[in-house]
Amino acid sequence: MGLELSSHLHPVGSFDLSDHPVPTGREEVWRFTPLKRLRGLHDGAALGGTGVGAEYDGPDGVAVEPLAAGSAELGSSGFVPTDRVSARVWHEAGQRYAVTVPADTELDAPAVLTLTGKSVDDATATHAVITIGAHSRATVVVRFEGSATLADVVEIVVGDGAQLTYVTVQDWADDAVHHSTQHAKVGRDASLKHVAVTFGGDLVRHDTTATYDGPGGSIEMLGLYFADEGQHIEHRLFVDHTAPKTKSHVVYKGALQGQGAHTVWIGNVLIRKEAEGIETYEENRNLVLTDGCQADSVPNLEIETGEIEGAGHASATARFDDEQLFYLRSRGVSEKEARRLVVHGFFNDLIRKIAVPELEESLTATVETELAKNVLKELS
Amino acid sequence: MTSIEERNPELQGLGRYQFGWADSDEAGALATRGLNETVVRDISSKKSEPQWMLDLRLKGLKLFHRKPMPTWGSDLSAIDFDNIKYFVRSSEKQATSWEELPEDIKNTYDKLGIPEAEKQRLVAGVAAQYESEVVYHSIREDLEEQGVIFVDTDTGLREHEELFKEYFGTVIPVGDNKFAALNTSVWSGGSFIYVPKGVHVDIPLQAYFRINTENMGQFERTLIIVDEDAYVHYVEGCTAPIYSSDSLHSAVVEIIVKKGGRCRYTTIQNWSNNVYNLVTKRATCDAGATMEWVDGNIGSKVTMKYPAIYLMGEHAKGETLSIAFAGEGQHQDAGAKMVHAAPHTSSSILSKSVARGGGRTSYRGLIQVNEGAHGSKSNVLCDALLVDQISRSDTYPYVDIREDDVSMGHEASVSKVSDDQLFYLMSRGMEQDEAMAMIVRGFVEPIAKELPMEYALELNRLIELQMEGAVG
Numbered sequence: 001m002g003l004e005l006s007s008h009l010h011p012v013g014s015f016d017l018s019d020h021p022v023p024t025g026r027e028e029v030w031r032f033t034p035l036k037r038l039r040g041l042h043d044g045a046a047l048g049g050t051g052v053g054a055e056y057d058g059p060d061g062v063a064v065e066p067l068a069a070g071s072a073e074l075g076s077s078g079f080v081p082t083d084r085v086s087a088r089v090w091h092e093a094g095q096r097y098a099v100t101v102p103a104d105t106e107l108d109a110p111a112v113l114t115l116t117g118k119s120v121d122d123a124t125a126t127h128a129v130i131t132i133g134a135h136s137r138a139t140v141v142v143r144f145e146g147s148a149t150l151a152d153v154v155e156i157v158v159g160d161g162a163q164l165t166y167v168t169v170q171d172w173a174d175d176a177v178h179h180s181t182q183h184a185k186v187g188r189d190a191s192l193k194h195v196a197v198t199f200g201g202d203l204v205r206h207d208t209t210a211t212y213d214g215p216g217g218s219i220e221m222l223g224l225y226f227a228d229e230g231q232h233i234e235h236r237l238f239v240d241h242t243a244p245k246t247k248s249h250v251v252y253k254g255a256l257q258g259q260g261a262h263t264v265w266i267g268n269v270l271i272r273k274e275a276e277g278i279e280t281y282e283e284n285r286n287l288v289l290t291d292g293c294q295a296d297s298v299p300n301l302e303i304e305t306g307e308i309e310g311a312g313h314a315s316a317t318a319r320f321d322d323e324q325l326f327y328l329r330s331r332g333v334s335e336k337e338a339r340r341l342v343v344h345g346f347f348n349d350l351i352r353k354i355a356v357p358e359l360e361e362s363l364t365a366t367v368e369t370e371l372a373k374n375v376l377k378e379l380s
Numbered sequence: 381m382t383s384i385e386e387r388n389p390e391l392q393g394l395g396r397y398q399f400g401w402a403d404s405d406e407a408g409a410l411a412t413r414g415l416n417e418t419v420v421r422d423i424s425s426k427k428s429e430p431q432w433m434l435d436l437r438l439k440g441l442k443l444f445h446r447k448p449m450p451t452w453g454s455d456l457s458a459i460d461f462d463n464i465k466y467f468v469r470s471s472e473k474q475a476t477s478w479e480e481l482p483e484d485i486k487n488t489y490d491k492l493g494i495p496e497a498e499k500q501r502l503v504a505g506v507a508a509q510y511e512s513e514v515v516y517h518s519i520r521e522d523l524e525e526q527g528v529i530f531v532d533t534d535t536g537l538r539e540h541e542e543l544f545k546e547y548f549g550t551v552i553p554v555g556d557n558k559f560a561a562l563n564t565s566v567w568s569g570g571s572f573i574y575v576p577k578g579v580h581v582d583i584p585l586q587a588y589f590r591i592n593t594e595n596m597g598q599f600e601r602t603l604i605i606v607d608e609d610a611y612v613h614y615v616e617g618c619t620a621p622i623y624s625s626d627s628l629h630s631a632v633v634e635i636i637v638k639k640g641g642r643c644r645y646t647t648i649q650n651w652s653n654n655v656y657n658l659v660t661k662r663a664t665c666d667a668g669a670t671m672e673w674v675d676g677n678i679g680s681k682v683t684m685k686y687p688a689i690y691l692m693g694e695h696a697k698g699e700t701l702s703i704a705f706a707g708e709g710q711h712q713d714a715g716a717k718m719v720h721a722a723p724h725t726s727s728s729i730l731s732k733s734v735a736r737g738g739g740r741t742s743y744r745g746l747i748q749v750n751e752g753a754h755g756s757k758s759n760v761l762c763d764a765l766l767v768d769q770i771s772r773s774d775t776y777p778y779v780d781i782r783e784d785d786v787s788m789g790h791e792a793s794v795s796k797v798s799d800d801q802l803f804y805l806m807s808r809g810m811e812q813d814e815a816m817a818m819i820v821r822g823f824v825e826p827i828a829k830e831l832p833m834e835y836a837l838e839l840n841r842l843i844e845l846q847m848e849g850a851v852g
Contacts, residue, residue, distance in 0.1 A: 276769065293784050301775040303794055306735070306766025312793035313775070319785060 010238055010268065013080030017091060020084035029083060032264040032296055034232055037203045039123060039177050041151045042085050047092040051122030051148050054097070058111030062138075067096040073129045077155035078211060079183040086181035086207070089153045093127040099140060103133030103159065110139040110167075110358055117148025120175050126152045130166065134159035134187070139356055140166050147173045156184040158192050160214065165193040167356060171366075172200035174231075181207045186246075188214025195354050196252075198225040198233050199366055205234040212243040212275075221250040223265075224350055224363070226370045227293070229258025236266040237282075241275035250282040253350050255343060256293035257374040267299040267313060276305055282313040287346050289320070290374060343371055414462045417441065420565050423467045427534055427568075430541065440554045440564030447558035453713045453744065454682040459656055464628055466566040466599070523581065528612075529574040530585055533601050536572025543574060547605055551634035551662050551690075560660045563599045563632040570600035570631070575610040575641075584613040584646070584832055602633040606641040606669075615832060616647040627655045629680075635663035637671050639693065648676035648835055649683065650842065653709060657683040667693025667722070674830055677704040677712045678842055686744060688717035691725035691753075698727040703827045705843070706739030706771070715744040715776075720753040720786075731762040732824050735771035736847070742774040747781070747788065754785040764794040765823050767816070767847075817847040 011029065014020065022043050023030040030042075039045060056064045067073055074096065081087035101107065115126075132138050136159065144150075158164045170178060178201055186192050190213075198204050210219050219239060227233045239248040254263050267282040286295035299313035320342060328338035344367060351363050412419065420441050424434040449456055523530065529540060537544050554564045575581060606612055629651060637643045643663065651657055657680040663671040673687035689698030700716035718727035733741035743762045764773040775792045797819050805815035820843050821828070828836050 273769075288784050291784050294781060296779060296781065297788075297790075298777065298779055299775070299790065299792070300777070301773075301792060301794065303764075303766065303773045305769045306771045306773075306796045307769040308766070308794070308796060310793070310795055312791070314789075314791040315777075315779075316787075316789040317781065318787040318789075 010240070010270065011082045013082045015081060015087070015090060017084075017087050020081065020087045023084060029236065033205055033234060034203065037177065037232065038085075038179065039120070039149045041088070041123065041149065041177070041179050045123045045149075047088060047123055047125035047151060048094045049122035049124040050094060051117055051119050051124040052095075052126065052146075052150055053116050053118060054095070055114045055116070056112070057114070059107050059109045061101065061105050061107065062111045063098070063100045063102075064113070065098055065100075067098050067127075067129065069093075069096065071096070071098075073098050073131070074127060075155070076129060076131070077157045077183050077185040079153065079155050081181075083181075083207070085151050085179050086153050089125045089127055089151050089181070093125040093153070095124070095126045097126070097128055099128065099130045101132045101136050101138045103136060105133065105136045105138070107136075107138045110141050110356060112141045112143065114143045114145065117144070117146035117150065117172070117176055120147045120149050120177070123149040123151070126150070127155075128152065129155045129157070130164075131157045132159055132162045132164045135161040137163045138165070140164065141169065141356070141359070142167070143169045143171060144176075144178065145171050145173075147175050149177045151179045152181070154180065154182045156182065156192065156194075158184065158186045158190040160187040160190055162187065162190045164191075165195070165356060167195040167197065167354070167359065169359075170196075170198040170201055170204050172204070174200060174202060176201040176204075178204045180205070182209070184208075184210040184219070185213050186210065186217035186219055189216035191218040191220070193220045193222070193354075195356075196221075196223045196225075196235065197363065198223075199370065201231065201233070203232045205232075205236070207236045207238075209238040209240065210248070211240045212246045215243045215245045217243065218247040219249070220353075221248070221252075222350060222353055223252035223254070224347060225252070225254040225263060226367065227254065227256045227258075227261040227263045228370070228373060230260040231258075232262045232264075234264040236264075236268075238268040238270070239280065241269070241271045241278045241280065244275055245277045246275060247278065248280045248282075251350060251353070252284045253287075253347060254285075254295065255287045255289055255346070255370070256295055257289040257370075259292035261293040262296075263294075264296045265298070265315075267315075269301050269311070269313070271303045271305060271308060271311060273304045276307040277309055278311075279309040280311045284315045285346070286317040287320075287343065288317065289343070340368075340371060343367065413465055415441070415444075415464070415466050415566065419466050423566060423568065426467075429537065432545065433537065436549065436554060437565045440561045443555040444558060444561040444565055447555065447561055449558060450684075453684050453742070454711045456656065456658075456682070459628060467568055526579050526581075527576040528579060528581060529572065531572050533570040533572045533603060534568070536603065540572070540574070543605070544572065544603070547603060547634070547636055549634075551636060551664055552632055552660055557660060559630045559658045560632055563601060563630050563660070567599045567601035567632065569598075570602040570633075571604070571614070571616075572602070573604040573612060573614060575606045575612045577607045578609045579607075580610065581612045584615045586615045598627075598629045598631070600631045602631070604633075604635045604643060604645070606635070606637045606643045608638045609640040610638075611642045613644040613646065615835070616645070627651075628658070629655050630658045631660075633659070633661040635671065637663060637665045637669040639666040640668045641666070642670040642672075644672040644674065645687075646674040646831060646835065648678065648831075648839065649685075650679035652679060653681050653707075655680045657685065659683075659685045661685065661687040662690065663688070663698075664690045664692050665696035665698060668695045669693065670697045671699070673700045673702070673716070674827070675700065675702045675714065676827075676831075676839065677702075677714050680712075681709065682711050682713070684713045686715045686717050686746075688719065689727065690719045690721060691727065692721050694722050694724050696722060696725045698725075700729045700731075701827045701830055702729070702731040703824050704731075704733040704741050706733070706735045706741045708737035708739060710739045711742070712740070713742040713744060715742070715746075717746045718748070718758060720747075720749040720756040720758070723753055724755040725753060726757040728758070729760045729762075730826065731760075732764075732827055733762070733773065734765045734767065734820055734823065735773050736767035738770040738772075740772040740774070742776065743792070744776045744778075746778045749781040749783050749786050749788075751782045753783050756783065756786045758786070758788050760790040762792045763823070764792075765820065766794065766796045767820075813847060817844045820847055
């Protein structure tokens with residue numbers, strides 16, 4: 001992998017489980033995560049369970065099939081585990097499957113995979129490989145529902161010139177624990193839109209990494225999250241610009257409400273020496289709606305060449321903007337309605353960027369439901 | 381001769397590294413290398429220090445050996461602690477007027493431009509540090525009348541022991557980090573400033589520091605106390621001659637700003653490219669007080685410096701302006717740290733860095749908002765400019781917020797000098813390196829304009845020299 005860089009941000013990967021000691025919480029990549037609530041996914045909990053049922057609904061031309069351990073597809077994205085949970089999934093996953101769109105295919109509707117958790121006691125590990133053939137165009141949606149203790153690895157391979165919109169929606173019940181490792185490889189002139197939407201779950205942690213398999217690739221990562229009382233939602237992103245003239249654009253927006261709501265966003269970008277002429281921008285915005293919440297936001301940028309188009313990041317955490325509220329109220333809008341409008345306005349441009357019409361309505365509705373839980377209740 | 385030199389003939393004499401000369405090294409040959417208890421006891425007894433200071437030094441030594449080397453930031457493995465002279469006493473006694481200075485020291489300072497500054501009364505007092513101890517020191521009488529103390533730190537300990545003991549080591553404890561411990565055990569020189577209640581010092585206080593002995597570590601210790609509603613601006617500049625083996629500079633600067641006071645600390649560091657510059661700087665701000673660090677890092681091989689401000693009282697304000705240049709073989713790991721420990725405190729960090737010729741600049745910052753510091757605001761902006769393909773720039777902005785009612789913003793951008801900008805300037809008849817220098821000057825302008833005038837000029841000259849040969 002050539003990761004012998006002097007940086008603590010991206011540890012060297014290994015398939016050997018013994019190279020990944022049980023985390024203590026002091027490690028840089030674990031320091032925000034409440035390990036006690038991971039239900040042993042990082043330690044010794046048995047992962048052989050079948051606590052998650054899968055259901056597929058989508059257009060023809062998409063092959064969804066189980067994979068045997070050791071299949072050549074596993075690892076085809078260049079994925080190498082860099083932490084203990086994903087290394088355990090690599091070795092111990094009870095369910096392995098592939099979603100494949102052949103080359104030169106254009107799907108007319110999203111392929112939707114619904115994973116429903118049945119029990120939190122049955123810790124489960126899954127390993128999926130999503131492959132989009134060269135010059136194909138597809139939208140893949142993975143929905144998570146119900147209660148589960150799940151560790152998964154999702155590999156995403158986007159072939160040369162292909163376009164993929166990959167959406168993962170965590171609509172878990174309140175007691176679910178989900179540790180997800182996602183690794184994408186984007187081919188020459190291909191583009192990937194990676195969308196992560198998280199509303200439910202007790203603890204949801206996403207480690208999303210992306211690399212390029214040739215020049216001209218483009219990655220857009222969008223994230224939308226809403227953390228309630230006691231919820232921990234963590235996103236760790238790492239875009240590794242390994243090829244010239246590639247682009248990455250990241251926008252994550254979140255809202256927090258209720259005592260102990262905690263969100264973490266880490267956005268790491270590395271621009272390697274050979275990655276000339278690249279463009280990158282990362283942005284994270286957090287809206288704190290009530291007292292007692294904590295939003296951590298850390299963007300890191302490492303650049304090894306000066307021959308770039310542009311690189312930057314921005315991060316901000318704030319409460320309701322009094323001026324915006326005042327403006328709306330001076331126009332005769334009630335406080336409740338004003339707050340609702342501000343939150344919807346905060347999320348709406350992001351929802352529009354996702355540009356999956358099937359999802360737009362349900363996302364707006366979910367934002368509304370989340371608001372009703374707290375902010376709007378207080379005022380009514 | 382380049383076009384810049386043709387128009388500014390005075391630059392020619394300055395050469396590639398304009399302060400890279402060395403006087404004959406009399407004091408250095410006598411000093412011993414390496415660090416042990418004898419060296420520390422020696423330093424203390426030569427200075428006839430009180431027992432408590434010796435005890436503190438010995439404690440520092442013990443902690444220095446116990447503390448681990450930092451594993452993050454720059455590569456420090458090349459520092460050989462056994463090959464450093466920890467104390468060098470200048471052969472001359474402290475002088476009270478310019479004429480009393482020995483000839484070679486006078487020459488050194490002539491090149492640095494001190495007498496001009498003194499003559500023009502641009503500076504309030506010039507404490508010039510020469511080989512660990514201040515040999516030349518003057519302060520304007522009206523300041524003394526106001527009760528302002530501005531002396532070297534050794535004199536401060538001798539003449540104002542009570543005040544000194546009350547504050548020394550309170551902002552940066554002995555065992556804060558490995559290099560602060562090292563400094564505590566072998567410190568020598570630096571400035572001691574006390575500004576009494578309500579006194580407004582109109583003109584910047586300045587001090588020059590120089591390392592002049594090969595392998596000599598410079599461990600100055602600066603302590604500034606700004607009493608209630610007082611104001612002071614302290615300016616420090618560093619230059620050192622070029623030597624073949626690595627030098628270590630590890631200073632500690634402690635600043636206490638009391639209620640309603642304001643302190644600005646400006647430093648431009650231009651150590652030669654073999655110096656490890658590992659500095660601990662920290663200030664505390666009481667209610668309504670303001671602290672400002674203006675921090676320029678141009679020289680040195682490795683700099684690790686993160687001026688910190690602890691906002692301890694309500695409505696305290698902290699501001700850090702930082703600028704870094706990294707050329708060939710240099711790593712400027714600089715940044716800032718802000719700790720919000722009281723409600724309604726605000727902080728702002730503006731960092732600009734330029735990397736060229738394979739140099740590396742890093743911004744490393746920490747914003748910490750403690751529980752109870754509600755209504756706090758923090759804003760961080762860092763911009764980096766890369767001049768070629770082989771240079772490197774990193775941004776590591778840590779944020780640790782334990783309070784919900786805060787507003788926090790961070791923004792960073794990294795860009796290269798665009799061909800469009802160069803083309804525009806060159807089509808107006810400018811040479812390429814001149815155009816490049818102008819773009820870089822424009823980039824750092826927001827910070828340069830905060831510097832005292834003579835420093836802003838020096839900075840501009842340094843940029844031109846740095847940018848020479850950067851293109852083509």
